[in-house]
Amino acid sequence: MSSTDQLQQSAVTATSTNGDSESLSHMLSSGRERGGWVTFFFISATLTGLMIAGWGWLTNLIVYLIEEFNVKSIDATQIANVVNGSINLIPIIGAVLADSFLGSFHVVSISSLFSLLGIIVLTLTATLSHLRPHCETDSSLCNGPSKLHLAVLYSGITLASIGLGVVRFILATLGANQFDNPQDQGRFFNWFFFTFYAACVVSSIGIVYVEDNISWGLGFGICAAFNFLGFIIFLLGNRFYRHDKPRGSPYTSLARVIVAAIRKRKVLVSSESKDYHHEINDEDGKSIATMPKRSFRFLNNAAMKTEGDINSDGSIAKPWRLCSVQQVEDLKTLVRISPLWASTVFLTTPIAIQNNMTVLQALAMDRHLGSDFKIPAGSITIVVLISSATFIALLDRFLYPNWKNLTGRSLTPLQKIGTGHVFNILSMAISAVVESKRLKTAHENHLQGQQGGTAAVVPMLALWLFPQLIVVGIGEAFHFPGNVSLYYQEFPVSMKSTATSMISIVVGVAFYVSATAVDLIRNVTGWLPDDINEGRLDSVYWIFVVLGLLNFGYFLLCAKLYRYQNLQ
Incomplete structure (x- = not known):
């Protein structure tokens, strides 16, 4: 059976309960070795549950901080930058533990429990009134969070961040280790990212809607339930996994x-x-x-x-x-790949800034679809997820195979990453143009800031933000799987968990760089006040267009000088 047929069979079994039982029974009765596509059902189901849970609190964090903890808008984006940065740096710790001491299975199990505990604490902050600040009765005056409020909030965020950060990429390593064929490993990464983005889409639509329109406590509670379900499914698949052996540090x-x-x-x-x-x-x-x-x-x-x-x-x-x-x-392999790694940091930094600033833009725009439905601001970035998931599937099933048929060669990881650079620069340029139009509309209507310095709503549909998000999603469909494939392919065998975590480290560093950049821009230019209608966010985007072009030139130079060690 070809790898494509195996993938199709696994997709069928993932959607049919009877198919699951027959496939697993056949595997046991035939005495097959562990690993292979049969494990994809458990890994993808685990990923789905944990990402629905993690994305449900993370994607709406800025709104939660502003509305429930009375944090100012730009400060809320900075907190989100630090949280996102930490989530993406934590995986290196999990990678060291997996490669050196515990193995991927135990690290995923432990981190899933951390995630569950963190989300439970967040649920308590949303349901117990004395764990969050309040506004004065019959007054628009709102108190800021106390030290106790922040201590409980940050403890929950920390636990949930550890779990969410470690699980994603160590689970990717465990999944790739189930295959011996590099083509199967590459296809696994494509479908792993597709599952990741699809789960995040579901979370951004369903759970964020519950949080914004019904109850924050109920929304976080649903996250906890999905986290628990994903953890149980992961444990049930243990008998089918091929376990990696820790090799020492x-x-x-x-x-x-x-x-x-x-x-x-x-x-x-x-x-x-x-x-x-x-x-x-x-x-x-x-x-x-x-x-x-x-x-x-x-x-x-x-x-x-x-x-x-x-x-x-x-x-x-x-x-x-x-x-x-x-x-x-x-060691030479790591030295050779480090310049490429550095270029990816500056590829991801504009995405980190755009991710948070788009939420603030959405809060200051008309988010109605029809007369009854209003898009939650925290869900606006769902467009990136849908775009990425859609194009990952299209690339895997149509573009990449047809490219190989026409040229006789597959696209290399570096070619995929380079294509992602181009789309990312284009997205920043579109963001700048759209924000210029939004600011022009705000000034024409002489809008004044609301209580607390947040921006007034501009009579301009939030649908204007969709093109830039679609384009950045296309870019991610190229460069994120391309980066993971490059690192997994090129890194030493003893560092496979570290390899899949490298892109996470890139994103983590990018969020910290973006936080530093935002502080620098605020202090030097005044382009980013709390009321973004009085700022120049469009100029910020244009800066990153220029920096993106310079970084792309640097990447092309690094890619030209790089020689693959394990290209198959």
């Missing part, structure tokens, strides 16, 4: 290479393989004799054998003075 090995290279900086580099230390293959007990590559030759010294480095039984006598050729090449 790869980071110690990388540090050893640097130390050994420095200590042997005066040793002459040899051109013969026998002069280097090689790893022993666990299967046949023989060493793999390969020459270290000529790039970054200084690091090759770490693998040069000198007197006293090897014991009589062949073991290393001085671990911080001698490393294997493979360990040296693993």
Whole structure:
């Protein structure tokens, strides 16, 4: 059966209860090895439950802070930037634990429990009146949150952030480890991201609507229920997963290479393989004799054998003075890929700023669809999710196969990432044009700010924000799966969890950079007051168009110089 047929079969079984039972029974009765597409049902169902739960509180956080905790608008976006940044930096901790000590399964299980506890605390802040500030009776004067209010709120956000941050990318690693074929792994990443975006769409529509129109407590309670359901499904799939084996900390090995290279900086580099230390293959007990590559030759010294480095039984006598050729090449891989990683940080920074500022724009625009329905401001970014999910499916099923049929070659990860750069720059330009029109409309109507400095509603439909969000979604459909595929493909085997977490680290750093950029712009230019109708958000977008073009040029240079290590 081809990988495409397997994927189709897994899709059918994911939507049919009877199909599930037959497929799983067949697997057990035939004695098949663990792993394969049968695990996709459990992994995708787990991802769906946890992302509906996580996105339900995260996507509406700015509105919750403004409306329930009386936080000023720009301050609320800054808090959201820090939270988003933390959520996307936390996965590296989970990756270290998964690669070095616990394995992916246990890390996902523990982080799912953290997420559940955090959402329960958030539910309490929404349901217990003494855990949030109040406005004075018969008055528009509202008190800010007390230290107790903030302590409880931030503890819930912290727990939920740990769970949400770790689960997404460690679950991606566990899923990719179920396959041996790189094409199946690439297809898995495409459908993993499709599931991710689809779950976020459901959450942004359903749960955010409940939070805005019925009850924050009920909305957060539904998040907790989905979190619990996803956790149970994940545990039920344990018997089918192929478990990765922790290999000990790869980071110690990388540090050893640097130390050994420095200590042997005066040793002459040899051109013969026998002069280097090689790893022993666990299967046949023989060493793999390969020459270290000529790039970054200084690091090759770490693998040069000198007197006293090897014991009589062949073991290393001085671990911080001698490393294997493979360990040296693993470090070189990380050094080579770091410039590309840096370019992705500045690709994602405008997206982080746009994500939060779009919510503020939506709050200051007419969000009605017809006479009865009003789009929740926190749901406006759902357009990005729908766009990304739709185009990931279209790319996987139509564009990529047809491209390969026409050219005889598949699009490389770097080509996908580069395409994402172009769409992202275009999105920022559209954002600037739309905001210019919104500001012009606000000034023509002489609108005054509301209580607390928030912007008055401009007589302009929020539908004007859709084009920029659609375009940024198309860009994400290219560059996010492209980045994950690149890192998973190129990173050392001992760092696969770290590999899938790299894009999360990129996003996390981008949110912190965006928070710093917003503070800098506020202090230097005055373009971002609490009342955005009195600001110049369009100028902010134009700045990031220019920076995006410069970053794209830097990316093209890095991509031209980069040489794939494991392109298949």
